[in-house]
């Protein structure tokens with residue numbers, strides 16, 4: 001129940017108490033007192049419920065999305081790179097992809113805006129678990145050794161802070177022109193598909 005609903009419920013109940021008291025005025029004093037007492041108790045319970053509602057509970061709606069000094073999302077840092085539970089990440093639109101919530105929202109907006117410009121942006125990869133990064137490094141080799149995979153535990157994908165995009169030439173040009181407006185930067189040479197989320201602070 002929201003605060004507005006609780007408040008309107010209280011107003012409703014108070015008006016009923018007044019109606020009952022008025023009605024009871026013609027009856028015995030004893031009945032009036034009993035009705036009023038139980039009505040007051042109920043109103044007190046509801047007031048307490050309102051007070052409880054006013055205190056913000058720890059939940060998604062109250063999350064503060066910030067990066068720490070290492071550029072890692074504060075709300076995800078404790079989980080560790082590639083160890084983030086699915087429910088701590090946010091889905092990108094209606095895709096199967098997940099990212100840090102602000103990155104997911106910006107990416108979704110960016111894809112929609114590109115579409116309006118007649119540009120199709122697909123997603124091939126997003127958040128990646130530590131195990132998936134180990135597998136990728138085995139298949140594609142470590143970037144430091146000429147391959148295409150970051151060392152497991154260090155990938156931006158492991159923080160939900162990068163997306164690999166499916167871009168044709170037109171979309172690649174669009175991204176280079178517009179990506180930064182949404183916080184997405186092409187930051188890995190040899191990987192024009194890799195776009196890291198680096199929001200301006």
Ligand SMILES: [Zn+2]
Pocket residue numbers: 125157162163164193194195
């Ligand atoms: Zn990538």
